[in-house]
Amino acid sequence: xxxxxxxxxxxxxxxxxxxxxxxxxxxxxxxxxxxxxxxxxxxxxxxxxxxxxxxxxxxxxxxxxxxxxxxxxxxxxxxxxxxxxxxxxxxxxxxxxxxxxxxxxxxxxxxxxxxxxxxxxxxxxxxxxxxxxxxxxxxxxxxxxxxxxxxxxxxxxxxxxxxxxxxxxxxxxxxxxxxxxxxxxxxxxxxxxxxxxxxxxxxxxxxxxxxxxxxxxxxxxxxxxxxxxxxxxxxxxxxxxxxxxxxxxxxxxxxxxxxxxxxxxxxxxxxxxxxxxxxxxxxxxxxxxxxxxxxxxxxxxxxxxxxxxxxxxxxxxxxxxxxxxxxxxxxxxxxxxxxxxxxxxxxxxxxxxxxxxxxxxxxxxxxxxxxxxxxxxxxxxxxxxxxxxxxxxxxxxxxxxxxxxxxxxxxxxxxxxxxxxxxxxxxxxxxxxxxxxxxxxxxxxxxxxxxxxxxxxxxxxxxxxxxxxxxxxxx
Ligand SMILES: Cc1ncc(COP(=O)(O)O)c(C=O)c1O
Numbered sequence: 001x002x003x004x005x006x007x008x009x010x011x012x013x014x015x016x017x018x019x020x021x022x023x024x025x026x027x028x029x030x031x032x033x034x035x036x037x038x039x040x041x042x043x044x045x046x047x048x049x050x051x052x053x054x055x056x057x058x059x060x061x062x063x064x065x066x067x068x069x070x071x072x073x074x075x076x077x078x079x080x081x082x083x084x085x086x087x088x089x090x091x092x093x094x095x096x097x098x099x100x101x102x103x104x105x106x107x108x109x110x111x112x113x114x115x116x117x118x119x120x121x122x123x124x125x126x127x128x129x130x131x132x133x134x135x136x137x138x139x140x141x142x143x144x145x146x147x148x149x150x151x152x153x154x155x156x157x158x159x160x161x162x163x164x165x166x167x168x169x170x171x172x173x174x175x176x177x178x179x180x181x182x183x184x185x186x187x188x189x190x191x192x193x194x195x196x197x198x199x200x201x202x203x204x205x206x207x208x209x210x211x212x213x214x215x216x217x218x219x220x221x222x223x224x225x226x227x228x229x230x231x232x233x234x235x236x237x238x239x240x241x242x243x244x245x246x247x248x249x250x251x252x253x254x255x256x257x258x259x260x261x262x263x264x265x266x267x268x269x270x271x272x273x274x275x276x277x278x279x280x281x282x283x284x285x286x287x288x289x290x291x292x293x294x295x296x297x298x299x300x301x302x303x304x305x306x307x308x309x310x311x312x313x314x315x316x317x318x319x320x321x322x323x324x325x326x327x328x329x330x331x332x333x334x335x336x337x338x339x340x341x342x343x344x345x346x347x348x349x350x351x352x353x354x355x356x357x358x359x360x361x362x363x364x365x366x367x368x369x370x371x372x373x374x375x376x377x378x379x380x381x382x383x384x385x386x387x388x389x390x391x392x393x394x395x396x397x398x399x400x401x402x403x404x405x406x407x408x409x410x411x412x413x414x415x416x417x418x419x420x421x422x423x424x425x426x427x428x429x430x431x432x433x434x435x436x437x438x439x440x441x442x443x444x445x446x447x448x449x450x451x452x453x454x455x456x457x458x459x460x461x462x463x464x465x466x467x468x469x470x471x472x473x474x475x
Contacts, residue, residue, distance in 0.1 A: 062089050062101045086422050093121035096443050096450050098427065107427040110442045110454055114255060114287045118314035119362065120443045126317040129358055133351040140350040142343055148353035155357055156324060159296060159364055161305045165329040169322060169348025173286040173312035174202025176323035177249070180308045181206040182342065183327055184247035184280045186334040192245045194279075196231035198433040200256035201249065201284055210249055212433060232262045234269045245279040247308075252298035253288040258437030259398040259405035267304040274307075280331075286312035286323070287403070291363035291444055294373040294401030301400060307331065314363075315356045322352035363444070372444050375451060376401050379440070382455035390462050395436075404440040406458075411435040412473045413465060419472070420464035426457040 066087060070078035081087055091101035098107050098121065109117060119126065140146050153167040168183075170176040181193055193210055201207040208216050209226045216222050229236040231254055241248060248270055253259055267283075274281045283306040288298035290311065295301060297309065308331070312323035335341065362368060376399060383397040383406065393413065398405040408414055414430025417438050421428045431437040442454065 062087075065089050065101065084419055086419065088422075095120045095122075096446050097121070105425070107422070107425055108450060108453060108457065109427045110440050111427050111429045112441050112443055113313065115290070115292055115313040115441060116316060117318045118290060118292065118444045119317060119359065120445045121318060123317060123319075123445075126319055126355055126358060130317075130319055130351055130355055133354045137350040137354070139346060140348075142345050142347065143340075146348070146350060146353070148350040148357070149348045152348070152353040152357045152360075155360060156311075156326060159360060160309065160326055163329040164305070164309060164326050166327050166332040168325040168327065168342065169353070170312075170325065170344050171321050171323060171346045171349075172202065172204065173284075173310070173323055174204030174207040175344065175347070176286070176310045176312055176325045177201040177207035177210070177282075177284060178204050179325040179342065180282045180310050180327075181210070181247065181249065183308060183325070183331055183334060184282060187331050188246045188278065188280065190244055190246040190279070191225040192227065192242075193225060194227050194229060194237070194240050194245055194248045196250055196254060196257070197228045198257035199228075199231065199249075199251055199254050199284075200433065201251070202286075231257060231260060232266050234266060234273075237270055237273060241273050241277050241279060243277055245274075245277055247280040247282050248274055249282040249284060251284040251286075251288065252302070253293065253400055253403050254433075255287045255403070255439060255441075256431055256433045258407075258431035258434035259400075259403060259439065261398055261400050262302065264302060267299065267302040267306075271304050271306070280307040282306060282308040282310065284310045286310055287441070288400075290314045290359070291369055291372055292401055292403050292441070294369060294376055296364050296369065298400065298403070315359055316352065317355045317359045320349070320352035320355045321346075322348060322356050324356075368444070372401050375442075375444075375446060375448075376404070378448065378451050379404060379442075379454075382451070382458075385455070386458060386462060389459065390466070393462060393466050398437070402440075402442055402444055402446075405431065405437040406440060408436050408438065408465075409469070412469045414438050416465040416468040416472045417461060420461040420468050421457065423464070424457050424461045426454065426461060428458075 066078060066089060088105060089101040090098055091103065092099040096109055098109050099105065109121070112118065137148065149169060156167050157165045168179050170179060185191060195201070195210040198212060201210050203215060208219065208221045209223050213222065227240050229240055231250070237248065250270070253261065271281050283299050285298055289309070290296070292298070292314070293301060299306060307328050309326045311326065315322050315324060380399060387394045387396065393409050395407040395409065397407060408417060414435040414437055418428055418430050428438050428440060431439050
């Protein structure tokens with residue numbers, strides 16, 4: 001029978017995995033082990049306050065999750081994050097912040113998964129809407145006519161210019177790009193697709209083929225039907241677009257290429273070229289659409305109307321995956337003979353359609369777009385200040401609304417700033433196809449105070465990144 005006296009712990013401090021408790025003016029160190037807490041030289045039964053128990057559980061849980069992830073999801077990712085001392089498991093999240101599962105690290109999210117969290121993490125209004133939608137709806141049936149899908153498509157069309165009137169729903173951005181390319185090919189009866197070097201459209205079949213060799217070659221997905229040219233160079237485009245070309249596909253602002261902003265007339269010229277050759281223009285606004293650039297659609301900055309627009313990420317409200325391929329009315333005729341030649345079981349699932357419609361209502365409000373532009377101006381002031389403080393390291397910045405990139409010294413600087421920012425509590429990610437640029441994509445709902453905090457954290461992180469850069473160069 002265990003007759004050990006019971007001790008109630010009321011105060012404790014934690015340092016790494018050591019827990020210090022105080023009993024009658026005496027301090028004891030406790031060690032966390034798999035079996036619980038060990039208290040050396042004492043045979044007391046210990047009652048741990050709820051709070052401590054929670055921290056202990058979370059700590060073990062984090063380790064367990066990392067191991068499970070390494071064994072069953074991706075050993076490479078775990079190795080990568082261990083190497084850079086970035087063992088973060090996404091736990092709580094709220095507004096502009098995400099927290100590590102053990103509750104110890106808090107990151108201000110200036111990446112937002114490329115715009116998935118345009119409206120912040122766990123947007124309360126959208127969560128309520130989603131919950132309520134389940135009272136009546138489920139996924140729905142993609143073979144049948146659907147009210148939420150019809151209403152979303154009608155509303156989305158009303159926000160698009162000219163005759164961009166039809167919407168094909170999908171689940172992922174890659175799927176939506178594949179659909180856009182399928183439509184262009186079926187409509188023109190041609191195979192050739194022209195895209196930008198360093199552009200990124202996803203990792204599904206046709207999207208992958210339109211992307212860079214490093215992603216497609218390991219999967220034997222290269223094809224002579226896909227040609228890449230330099231972005232924002234109309235001469236290069238003129239050389240390859242011909243009468244075999246079905247479509248030119250471009251990101252309006254290529255995020256993975258480090259947010260280069262095209263010349264004002266670039267897209268207009270590309271569209272004219274497409275018209276002359278009988279090809280279509282597809283604009284990928286998976287990241288740049290939905291108010292991100294301070295206009296509802298990024299192409300509005302360039303006085304052009306594409307034949308097809310692709311939307312994803314933020315359309316989900318960060319809660320329910322949904323993507324859209326918006327096509328000109330005329331293009332819809334390819335589905336008339338057989339409307340079932342393209343289907344997607346979960347594309348435009350009904351709860352997702354309800355969320356997406358509300359997202360569109362929110363981001364298309366003129367006051368919302370105005371606030372995006374005001375926040376962009378504030379970031380601009382701070383970026384200029386960073387450039388002034390670190391003239392050798394910060395070369396400049398790129399910015400269209402809140403789609404922004406910091407141009408740094410070289411390709412080691414982007415990863416260095418990503419790591420030092422992480423250490424300082426800021427989530428930013430370097431552009432994978434131009435590592436000298438760090439992408440800055442805050443939630444569009446970010447507050448002025450959080451923008452000021454971003455600046456302070458970036459200032460601190462840049463200082464460290466200047467030195468970290470040498471380390472990154474040699475590992
Ligand atoms: C511009 C762009 N297009 C397409 C995609 C593919 O989207 P998804 O990952 O949802 O397939 C992405 C994803 O990052 C993207 O940034």
